[in-house]
Amino acid sequence: MTRTPPHDEAAERAVIGAALLAPHLVADLAGIVQPDDFHRPAHAALWRTLVDLHAAGTSGDPITVTAHLAETGDLGRVGGAPYLHTLINAVPSTANATHYARIVADHARRRDVAALGARLTQLAGCGADTTDVVTTGRALLDAAPTPAWPAPIPLTARHRPRPFPVDALPAWLADMVAAVAEFTQTPTDLAGCIALAALSTAATGRAEIQIRGSWHEPANLFTVVILPPGSRKSAVFAAMIRPLLAAEAALVERTKPVIVEAELAQRVAAKAADRAANAAANATASRDRLLADATAAAMTAEAITVPPLPRLVADDITSEQAASLLAEQGGRLAVLSPEGGIFATLAGRYSGTPNLEVFLKGHAGDMLRVDRRSRPAEHVDRPALTLGLAVQPEVLRDIAAMPGFRGKGLLARILFAVPENTVGRRRIGADPIPDTVADTYANRLRALVLDLADRREPILLPLTPAANERMLEIEREVEPRLAPSGAWAHIVDWGSKYAGAVARIAGLFHLADHDTTPESIGAATLDRAATIGAYYAEHAATAFDDMGADPVVDDARHVLAWIERTGTERFTKRDLFTALSRGRFRKAADLDPVLNLLTGHAYLQPVAAPERRGAGRASSPAWLVHPDVLRPSGTVQPITAGRAS
Template sequence: MIAATDFNDLAQLASLDEVRHQVHQAAATFQLVEAIEAVEVTEPPSWPEPILPGTLRTPTIPCDVLPTWMGAMAQAVSESTQTPPALAVMSCLAVLATVLHRRFEVAPFGDDYTEPLALWTLSATPSGTRKSAVLNAMLGPLVHWEETLRDRMRSTIVRIAATRAVAKKRIERLLQDAAKAKDESEREGIRNEIAREETDMPDEARAPRLFTGDTTAERLQALLVEHGERMAVHSDESGIFLIMAGIYNGGAANIDVFLQGHAGTPMRVDRAGRAAHVDKPALSFGLLLQPDVLADVASSRRFRASGLLARFLYAMPASNVGRRDVRKHTPIPADVRDDYKRHLFGLLEGVPGPLAAPKVLPLSDAARGVWLDLAEEIERQQGDGGRYESISDWTGKLPGAVARIAALLELAEMGLASQEVSQVAMERALRLGRLLIPHAQAAFGLLGTDAIDGDAAAILKWARAGGLAEFTRRECQKAQEGRFRSVERLQKALDRLEHQDVVREFKRPNRGAPATTAYRVNPRALST
């Protein structure tokens, strides 16, 4: 029998029955092809667990990112408190910065570009996750150091305070005598005597302080002046964070001192009744807060626009509440605690002391090479449409933060005599820096400042409301045209959803027309 392929072929067939047979056979073949295509289009794919907008999974930050005595203490604290290791790791880094900032800087290129060693860490976990226990364990040696020096200086402080009080009273009496003086020569003699009293009066003696827990911007300026241009804030309460955000002052908080303290830029305050002149301020933070606090400051535009948010290194570990072993009690080993304290006291050698220029540590050639690899990697992914576009203000500061961490780790391991930052220290810092990226993405999503994440959430909400197993890009834009006035903005949100396994792009065939871009929705995302 002739295989009929067009009407000319059909004309050669001998009878109408053969024509009818060929047509039926062709129709059946066409229907079979359509059925196969339909199966290929609608066959349910295998789906992983989706990462829903605002719920980005974050990797574990292990204690072994810290060297020797630091890592051992972080591990012991994590096991003793049954808390995610990220809390102890970040707290340990903040303590290390508190001990070393202002005294050292790092020079990535070995020239005038330097990074101070001030570090801002913020770990967010829900209430009841034993944040206070972690903070107290890590701060213990610093509290002991302050108490020891305060007791040692007590008699000196009392003696100098008495000397100053007597001098001030004598100056008051001399001023009265000067007002009553009958001639200029007598007044001149009294003025000279007042000048001598002022010159000979000793400076006020204060017990050294390394950190505070809660303070205003104005008091922080004074603390920087009083304590060698360095200060830190360690807290598991939200007060200082809310003050920074201006929550208690209509969003109009004075945040300049915080920004200057992170960057090490000169600070000059000259106001009625208050003056503060600091050449190289160093301010570090070690905060352990509840996630809700981050959401509370999301309404403060200045908080993001000023770059304040971008200066924090965030840890957003998953809570282990409900999975802890209440029968298990693991105290921190005495040798680990003592070793931690001994090393911190060693790094505090020379404090307090005369104010001097910071010692600058350059990167070794090998350390600079791998550091630049990270900087280039970040740069390529934070432009328009890049993976880090929505947090480019944070990623833009990440290389500098990694250089700071590397210098801190070098000093922790090799001591105050360190001359440069080694590749070993830099590799540790790079590992931590890369782990912190998804934590920052999660934090900015929680803050509501990730616009792409907000758009992605809106698309998922629309799909859930309609029970849509799949949809086209055009349908999505049409349904939410008030939000997505440009395809570019829509595509960024869809790309985010696809990256997080919420949707998958496919081409829906159109007979006689180009295929339509469409998306299947992960059934787990619809039912979650």
């Protein structure tokens, strides 16, 4: 009874040492061994730390683990930094890590059996009736704890990104976003991103943020929300964009008299120029004076410009049409659509050749000149283009493969949102949008459009000294993440534009917060913009991850989504194949790599096959589902981030 419980300290050291040497092994090893399986408490604490770091997307190398344990105050309890190096030196080969993990897990099960045996021995030694001892023993065995589920290892080193931070929006905008999301039972991300696109449409080409010296950012954004079919994207777009279309109609009505007057003046001037030209042509005396008069009259007629009908929003448009509209509208235009067809158009659906220049320059504000043989040259000094789209996940993966989209920087300019899909969990009979909320939103957005529409030169919005210091903090926080070993190394093109995107959002908030525009953007406004920026940073990582996703990982997510949607606790391979689309899994064997991946990541646990008796087809393999998969999604903790993560 005083014998040392079964354990193998050398195997425990080898498991942890291998994980320190090769942190990528944690995902596989965590499916075999749990922290409580380690006999030595220090080893259990170390293994729990390694699993937690891996789940958070952080490499569990010795330096990172040492720093983490020092920060939590646990470094001394596990033996200090020298003991970590002792563990590394104790590893014969990381290739045998799985073997050592099974040894540790097996000894843990043996300790459980030994504990049960000790209790039965105590009962037998108390002089109890033999029948009672046997009955109690059977009850103890039936009640014996089954091995606990290990924590599931994420399929990729990221968590589900955070929901849209509605509270960071201007109050009148936040109220509308929340009300639309509630009425349509859609994620707030959809209405929130379209709200930012609506603000951008109102301010496009009318404002610039002066950050520091010659660093200016135009106040226009590219936003793209990724949601599957049936997500009510069109309904949300209609509610959020309707005031822009009403403002556009008001601008048209306001401009019509000006157009009529200009057309009439142009005709009168043209006729006067014709008469002057005829007089000069027929004159025999004073011809030089009459020729000068005719020239002046022709120049006067030429100088009269008939303004075009105002246009704020376009939908399905080619790059050539976008360039023409930008030139016609003074360099200002928004492309807003609940579909992603514009990407196929940019990739050359009609022309056969990708044409991204208009959108690249329209985001940056770089001069645009287009020369065509069949049409007059088009020149836009400072183009300002807004993009607001909602696309399906398949479109996101398609654009990643389109020529030039990543290499030329178009994807780096987009603020992606990948919200949680609410289809299948929507509440029926949700409250409609309150009239006061809808009216306030419509009036404020319409007033912003009309107030800024007549400006020929953009408002310049500098930062206050405090806001400039905050911007410097953001830049300092971002720069290390862009390093080859940094958190944003795989999206360095996107991350390089992060600080500018935060400044643009701050400029839009500044315009939305004030009826009369003060001189400078304050630090509080920049902090709210940084909150939105942190949201987009997490979602960018998810979007770029999905664009380059491993097909097996993508299929595994699809299976997990089915499990969550149906609440399935146990299923057979036949059940799964019957329930899923033949377009994704054409034969049952296609499920094997997916089930192996989910089992290895501890989302599933195979059920022992029943003993086969007699002839007939063998029963279909079965799996149990990890309880965490079936918990409400709200219990999942997002990655913590600083103000400008």
